[in-house]
Amino acid sequence: MSRKLVIPGELVAEGDFKLENGVYREDNKIYSSVMGLLDIRGRTIRIIPLTGKYVPKVGDFVIGIISDIEFSRWYVDINSAHSAVLNSSDYFRDIDPFQTDLSKILSLGDTIYAKVREITPRKKVYITMQEKGARIIKKGKVIEVTPTKVPRIIGRKGSMLSMIKKKTRINILVGQNGRIWLDGSPEQTDLVTKAIEMIEREAHTAGLTDRVKNMIISEREKK
């Protein structure tokens, strides 16, 4: 499955299409607006970006770091163009900001795994902890990768991720914003970091899952 590489301003199609990410229409012609791979499915066109910052999407899980605290909300750095807002009611429904010091719950620099709840038309991003799976991250290590490579780290239907988990017995949480949390023994953490670096470097190649698997096995045998 090879997709065509496109450059901003390149003509990708003509006629009646539904436009998604990375394309724009002028007259009846459709052009790309970002560097990426052209993906046409039926009558919808999008560009899979190869570079760029994380663009939040409703429903994404992200790993964020608390960057500011106000009376009834936190500001969270989510490695994107805008920092996200976590309202106190999105942390715990019955929180009373008059009675509680929010910094006692989450203080500056704390790391959370939360879900994008809403994005307003003016691109304000609201995240929530009132969601199954959302949690505060207290131990382990967070590494950063290029956000556009995250789908490759997860693999098709999570194949890559479940393989790594099975082979190393480590806790992993992948944020769509390119932050990855690893929790395990130092040796295992280093090994997985190495595997993720390899995925990031060779993201465009085929048969990657098997090669990463072999790498993990051979590294483990060395010890």
Place this chain on the structure above:
Amino acid sequence: MKVGEPERLIIDGKRLDGRAFDELRPIKIEAGVLKRADGSAYLEWGGNKVMAACYGPREVHPRHLARPDSAILRCIYNMAAFSVSDRKRPGPDRRSVEISKVTREALEHVVFTHLFPRTAIDVFIEILQANAGTRCSGITAASVALADAGIPMADLVPACAAGKVGGEIVLDLNDVEDNYGEADLPVAITPKKGEVTLLQMDGNFTREEFEKAFKLAIKGCKKVHKIQKEALRKKYGGT
């Protein structure tokens, strides 16, 4: 006649560096050379060496500059102290502030700023070595850096100058031609629609000469555009 001025700029229908009238200097562009920037490009254009870096979209500091409905584009053009034969006094001056402004306006036209309200996109252009035509080199490199950063834009922006040297209309002036020639005309375009996003003129043309130089510069821009596209293709491993 000043010291260093050549007797003639055109000898036997050729320029001093052996180029034909409509020939560019050799251009080399490499995308994504800086690890810590969101996007970057290194460009060599004849004797010019230019590094462009792009950051963003990111939050705006100072805050009051932010626009509620779109991103702001900020460009800084800077010449290194060692970029010219007499040491250039470091820091912004009248000339670099002007070039920063025209560069911003040349690029602003294509960037989809409405997609990133309340953010800033920063572009830094460093001239490491100058040999005439640095504003065109800067715009060309900056536009590759923007594409490398994954910022949505309508088109790339190539730039190229034409001028009048020894009574002839020529493309892409070099150092000597720029200093002792009669006129210089830097142009930046959006190749797809042919819009002009930069047009400046230094010196004097007649109306006919201007038309001719303008057309020549646009031809040059289109050649530069091809090199920009190749550089991006090479970086992302496409064919």
